[in-house]
Amino acid sequence: xxxxxxxxxxxxxxxxxxxxxxxxxxxxxxxxxxxxxxxxxxxxxxxxxxxxxxxxxxxxxxxxxxxxxxxxxxxxxxxxxxxxxxxxxxxxxxxxxxxxxxxxxxxxxxxxxxxxxxxxxxxxxxxxxxxxxxxxxxxxxxxxxxxxxxxxxxxxxxxxxxxxxxxxxxxxxxxxxxxxxxxxxxxxxxxxxxxxx
Amino acid sequence: xxxxxxxxxxxxxxxxxxxxxxxxxxxxxxxxxxxxxxxxxxxxxxxxxxxxxxxxxxxxxxxxxxxxxxxxxxxxxxxxxxxxxxxxxxxxxxxxxxxxxxxxxxxxxxxxxxxxxxxxxxxxxxxxxxxxxxxxxxxxxxxxxxxxxxxx
Numbered sequence: 001x002x003x004x005x006x007x008x009x010x011x012x013x014x015x016x017x018x019x020x021x022x023x024x025x026x027x028x029x030x031x032x033x034x035x036x037x038x039x040x041x042x043x044x045x046x047x048x049x050x051x052x053x054x055x056x057x058x059x060x061x062x063x064x065x066x067x068x069x070x071x072x073x074x075x076x077x078x079x080x081x082x083x084x085x086x087x088x089x090x091x092x093x094x095x096x097x098x099x100x101x102x103x104x105x106x107x108x109x110x111x112x113x114x115x116x117x118x119x120x121x122x123x124x125x126x127x128x129x130x131x132x133x134x135x136x137x138x139x140x141x142x143x144x145x146x147x148x149x150x151x152x153x154x155x156x157x158x159x160x161x162x163x164x165x166x167x168x169x170x171x172x173x174x175x176x177x178x179x180x181x182x183x184x185x186x187x188x189x190x191x192x193x194x195x196x197x
Numbered sequence: 198x199x200x201x202x203x204x205x206x207x208x209x210x211x212x213x214x215x216x217x218x219x220x221x222x223x224x225x226x227x228x229x230x231x232x233x234x235x236x237x238x239x240x241x242x243x244x245x246x247x248x249x250x251x252x253x254x255x256x257x258x259x260x261x262x263x264x265x266x267x268x269x270x271x272x273x274x275x276x277x278x279x280x281x282x283x284x285x286x287x288x289x290x291x292x293x294x295x296x297x298x299x300x301x302x303x304x305x306x307x308x309x310x311x312x313x314x315x316x317x318x319x320x321x322x323x324x325x326x327x328x329x330x331x332x333x334x335x336x337x338x339x340x341x342x343x344x345x346x347x348x349x
Contacts, residue, residue: 172313172320173262173313175315176313176315177261179288180288183287
């Protein structure tokens with residue numbers, strides 16, 4: 001393991017929890033306070049009622065945006081700009097709802113920015129990847145999956161709220177993308193294995 | 198007595214149905230021609246057979262569903278010859294070129310099918326017919342490469 005490598009893969013980071021607390025509790029509190037004070041006097045009952053209502057609304061919205069992967073999209077893209085500072089040649093990259101993956105086949109390295117730990121670029125030797133494979137289904141979408149330090153990472157190349165035939169242009173392209181990245185991961189892993197010898 | 202404007206919606210439906218039927222007939226005719234290895238000449242529209250016994254394969258530096266500008270110019274300048282579909286990297290697009298010779302005017306043309314190969318199956322991304330002369334140097338490169346492989 002070189003000194004650039006992340007010691008252990010952390011899918012979720014403390015920044016993500018801080019964001020959730022901020023949006024889920026802090027923002028409703030501030031909004032309720034402003035509305036209560038706008039009435040002229042501070043009424044505890046009104047303040048608490050508004051806070052609970054706003055917290056519930058915010059919780060529902062957060063649930064949707066976190067599940068869809070858009071919640072930390074801005075932070076992931078901002079962190080991704082720092083990828084060029086690393087001493088690797090990440091020629092291939094792929095962004096999905098779970099995060100952003102970068103692959104350097106030549107050096108046998110990968111970098112991953114998790115959507116739930118968006119401040120950190122986690123760098124790993126590709127030898128730590130296990131079982132990269134494509135899963136394609138007309139009902140559940142097309143994705144490639146691999147394991148990193150025993151943790152499963154799923155990257156969707158096609159995710160839709162309706163069934164998409166794998167024989168259609170869109171479905172076939174998604175399968176091709178997933179197969180391509182599985183091959184890249186396998187090539188990087190093989191390269192990392194050769195480098196170790 | 199009903200005026201002409203009363204019949205406009207019905208006339209529009211009949212016209213649309215006629216256009217759809219004509220389009221359908223042309224589409225099916227072209228499909229049948231393609232299946233039989235024949236195509237229409239781009240100059241005189243006569244139907245002619247394939248002139249070469251095998252299709253020529255080329256790689257293009259385009260991946261998945263990406264598009265490019267002027268097809269003739271792009272393909273002429275970016276196609277690189279390959280000998281078999283096994284040489285197509287996953288995710289990269291390739292072109293199959295077939296030569297047709299018109300039985301009426303003698304003009305030769307190339308029919309290029311731009312496809313994405315996914316797990317052995319071809320998914321067409323574009324189909325073009327161009328004058329043979331523009332692509333003759335590429336086809337000669339392919340023949341040269343094929344001959345070198347056979348000599349080995």
